[in-house]
Amino acid sequence: MPLDDSQVTRVLAVAAHPDDLDFGAAGTVSQWTDAGIQVTYLLCTRGDQGGFDDTPRDHMPQLRETEQRAAAKAVGVTDVRFLDGFKDGWLEPSHDLQREIVRVIRQVRPDRMLIQSPERYWDRIGASHPDHLASGEASIRAIYPAARNPFAYPELLDDEGLQPWIVREVWLMADPSSSHFVDITANFGRKLEALHAHRSQTSHMDDLEGMLRMWGQRTAQANGLPEGSLAEVFRVVATG
Numbered sequence: 001m002p003l004d005d006s007q008v009t010r011v012l013a014v015a016a017h018p019d020d021l022d023f024g025a026a027g028t029v030s031q032w033t034d035a036g037i038q039v040t041y042l043l044c045t046r047g048d049q050g051g052f053d054d055t056p057r058d059h060m061p062q063l064r065e066t067e068q069r070a071a072a073k074a075v076g077v078t079d080v081r082f083l084d085g086f087k088d089g090w091l092e093p094s095h096d097l098q099r100e101i102v103r104v105i106r107q108v109r110p111d112r113m114l115i116q117s118p119e120r121y122w123d124r125i126g127a128s129h130p131d132h133l134a135s136g137e138a139s140i141r142a143i144y145p146a147a148r149n150p151f152a153y154p155e156l157l158d159d160e161g162l163q164p165w166i167v168r169e170v171w172l173m174a175d176p177s178s179s180h181f182v183d184i185t186a187n188f189g190r191k192l193e194a195l196h197a198h199r200s201q202t203s204h205m206d207d208l209e210g211m212l213r214m215w216g217q218r219t220a221q222a223n224g225l226p227e228g229s230l231a232e233v234f235r236v237v238a239t240g
């Protein structure tokens with residue numbers, strides 16, 4: 001059973017690209033922030049390979065950072081951090097990436113983390129972009145064992161005074177064994193607002209709302225929720 005939200009003070013959400021967290025979990029995140037949980041977003045890249053128009057490529061990182069900050073605000077998240085030095089399309093679960101994630105885990109000290117699944121989801125190939133798998137793998141390696149082990153990346157403790165930290169629970173997005181459904185019917189408008197904020201990624205879509213509703217309804221139906229309900233789904237893993 002997942003932790004009750006009342007047992008959770010802080011959540012750290014990690015993803016490869018701006019918009020990943022919004023497509024996968026914005027409805028759920030808005031429920032967490034409504035419940036008073038402090039949520040931090042950590043984006044491994046600025047999505048510099050994204051977009052569908054002729055926006056100059058060198059404008060894309062700043063544009064997508066601005067879009068992600070606006071999307072986060074729509075669901076009550078104001079602490080949004082970006083890693084430097086990692087390129088969209090080139091993400092690997094390297095020690096450089098793991099160390100960066102461990103640093104933020106030890107700074108934020110989250111009870112719960114929301115990450116991308118490191119397992120490929122063959123039923124929906126777009127969910128398993130290689131960067132998503134890399135971000136997920138680096139995140140779970142950071143959660144266990146590195147963040148809790150003072151001798152992993154010892155410079156974080158020695159130079160920055162960052163104490164080891166145990167994350168109690170992990171929520172995986174787009175995992176093949178997802179089974180924890182969250183009813184987001186009441187929060188759907190905020191998810192839609194968050195995704196509209198990613199204009200460079202979504203403004204070319206004819207019916208963003210219809211697509212999001214269809215996904216949400218399918219997920220809700222799979223869980224036997226009443227007709228018209230919308231849901232997001234996760235795999236929840238105890239890591240504490």
Ligand SMILES: [Zn+2]
Nearest residue numbers: 016017020129
């Ligand atoms: Zn992505």
